[in-house]
Amino acid sequence: MTNKRKVCVVTLGCPKNVVDSEHLLVHLNNSHLELVNDVALADTVIINTCGFIQDAKQESIDAILEATERKKEGKLRSVVVMGCLSERYRNELQSEIPEIDEIFGVNEFDRVLSAVGAKYRNELVGQRIITTPQHYAYLKISEGCDHSCSFCAIPLIRGKHRSVPKEDLILEAQNLAEQGVKELIVIAQDTTFYGIDLYGRREIASLLKELNHIDGIQWVRLLYTYPSQFPYDLIDAFQHCEKLCHYIDIPIQHISDSVLRSMRRGISARATKELLYKLKEEIPDIAIRTTLIVGYPDETEDDFRQLYDFVEEMEFHRLGVFTYSQEEGTAAYELGDPIPEDVKMERLDALMKLQQSISLRRNESLLDSNVRVLIDEVEDDYAIGRTAWDAPEIDQEVVVYSDKDIHVGSFITAHITAAAEYDLEAKLLQEEV
Numbered sequence: 373m374t375n376k377r378k379v380c381v382v383t384l385g386c387p388k389n390v391v392d393s394e395h396l397l398v399h400l401n402n403s404h405l406e407l408v409n410d411v412a413l414a415d416t417v418i419i420n421t422c423g424f425i426q427d428a429k430q431e432s433i434d435a436i437l438e439a440t441e442r443k444k445e446g447k448l449r450s451v452v453v454m455g456c457l458s459e460r461y462r463n464e465l466q467s468e469i470p471e472i473d474e475i476f477g478v479n480e481f482d483r484v485l486s487a488v489g490a491k492y493r494n495e496l497v498g499q500r501i502i503t504t505p506q507h508y509a510y511l512k513i514s515e516g517c518d519h520s521c522s523f524c525a526i527p528l529i530r531g532k533h534r535s536v537p538k539e540d541l542i543l544e545a546q547n548l549a550e551q552g553v554k555e556l557i558v559i560a561q562d563t564t565f566y567g568i569d570l571y572g573r574r575e576i577a578s579l580l581k582e583l584n585h586i587d588g589i590q591w592v593r594l595l596y597t598y599p600s601q602f603p604y605d606l607i608d609a610f611q612h613c614e615k616l617c618h619y620i621d622i623p624i625q626h627i628s629d630s631v632l633r634s635m636r637r638g639i640s641a642r643a644t645k646e647l648l649y650k651l652k653e654e655i656p657d658i659a660i661r662t663t664l665i666v667g668y669p670d671e672t673e674d675d676f677r678q679l680y681d682f683v684e685e686m687e688f689h690r691l692g693v694f695t696y697s698q699e700e701g702t703a704a705y706e707l708g709d710p711i712p713e714d715v716k717m718e719r720l721d722a723l724m725k726l727q728q729s730i731s732l733r734r735n736e737s738l739l740d741s742n743v744r745v746l747i748d749e750v751e752d753d754y755a756i757g758r759t760a761w762d763a764p765e766i767d768q769e770v771v772v773y774s775d776k777d778i779h780v781g782s783f784i785t786a787h788i789t790a791a792a793e794y795d796l797e798a799k800l801l802q803e804e805v
Contacts, residue, residue, distance in 0.1 A: 380414035385422025403490035421457035507781030549588030659761035661690035667716030774800035
């Protein structure tokens with residue numbers, strides 16, 4: 373027993389990678405390997421990398437170099453690299469970091485397991501070891517992407533869109549509920565595309581309605597909904613599924629028609645606004661989150677002004693802004709990267725300053741109201757949680773003060789007492805039994 377290989381899985385990148393690692397962990401655990409959470413305690417490290425944009429690639433490379441340095445010092449037996457970065461740059465990694473023992477892409481699950489003496493077991497399909505806090509988990513409903521956005525390397529890395537059969541997802545969600553998960557966060561590269569390959573139609577609304585009936589799950593949250601050809605039956609799901617959070621993530625990316633065409637987004641500014649206004653009209657309390665790209669090669673000052681005015685008009689509840697990252701193999705790569713980094717940052721800062729004022733106004737409107745909060749952390753004299761309008765890690769938090777004990781993973785009713793740009797303060801009224 374003392375000679376068991378000690379394996380640490382390091383996960384980088386998006387929640388989709390988190391799900392992949394959690395599926396990997398259950399197979400490793402059932403192959404009688406010892407799983408550890410700290411690289412310092414491991415003799416084998418598996419690094420699940422991200423290769424989406426430059427910053428993410430650099431983070432993955434740094435993690436690999438840190439692990440191979442530990443191997444040189446005799447502190448690690450082997451370093452295994454998997455995921456998006458190794459799918460895109462396998463040959464370069466093999467050449468430039470020869471200390472890596474094994475390199476695998478995104479579709480070589482069996483080989484990753486075999487490399488560390490583990491085995492894939494069919495009976496474990498749908499099971500996972502949760503690495504998020506026990507009360508929430510991500511449910512990845514499909515792999516890959518059929519869209520051809522000019523700036524995005526995901527189809528090059530992950531391949532064509534492939535939906536997970538509905539019955540497998542329901543089983544997985546039930547397993548998660550049995551482990552104590554209360555919030556299910558539905559993810560994919562484009563969740564609205566779910567089902568087209570398997571059922572000949574978009575089945576995301578139908579899937580959400582089935583997830584709504586799973587015992588133990590109290591919140592279902594939907595991320596990454598592509599705006600082009602948005603399935604309007606989703607609105608019916610929001611109106612009739614009591615567990616479906618009135619929150620939706622729609623990555624708009626830009627609003628200038630010329631930039632949208634160059635980006636190959638498949639939607640116009642007018643259609644984008646019609647979709648957003650329809651969502652607001654049909655679901656008045658919905659929180660809309662979006663992400664935008666500034667500094668795209670074709671973006672002029674006028675294009676940026678349109679984007680700025682659009683953010684001011686829409687008053688998004690949640691907003692993320694990224695500077696353009698030139699990615700090899702994408703259609704936009706040939707356009708170069710002509711906009712200086714300082715101009716990109718000026719545009720990003722301008723949008724975030726605008727969003728800061730919007731967010732403050734929205735938060736101040738919640739003063740003296742009562743909200744339902746899911747608790748993520750507990751400190752000595754306060755707890756930290758989220759409303760139904762906030763996803764973990766990317767959105768704002770509610771700091772809750774109380775003389776009574778509050779438990780992680782519990783739902784509470786809180787009274788909002790203070791508001792800042794991206795946080796709320798509250799006092800505990802009641803913890804749900």
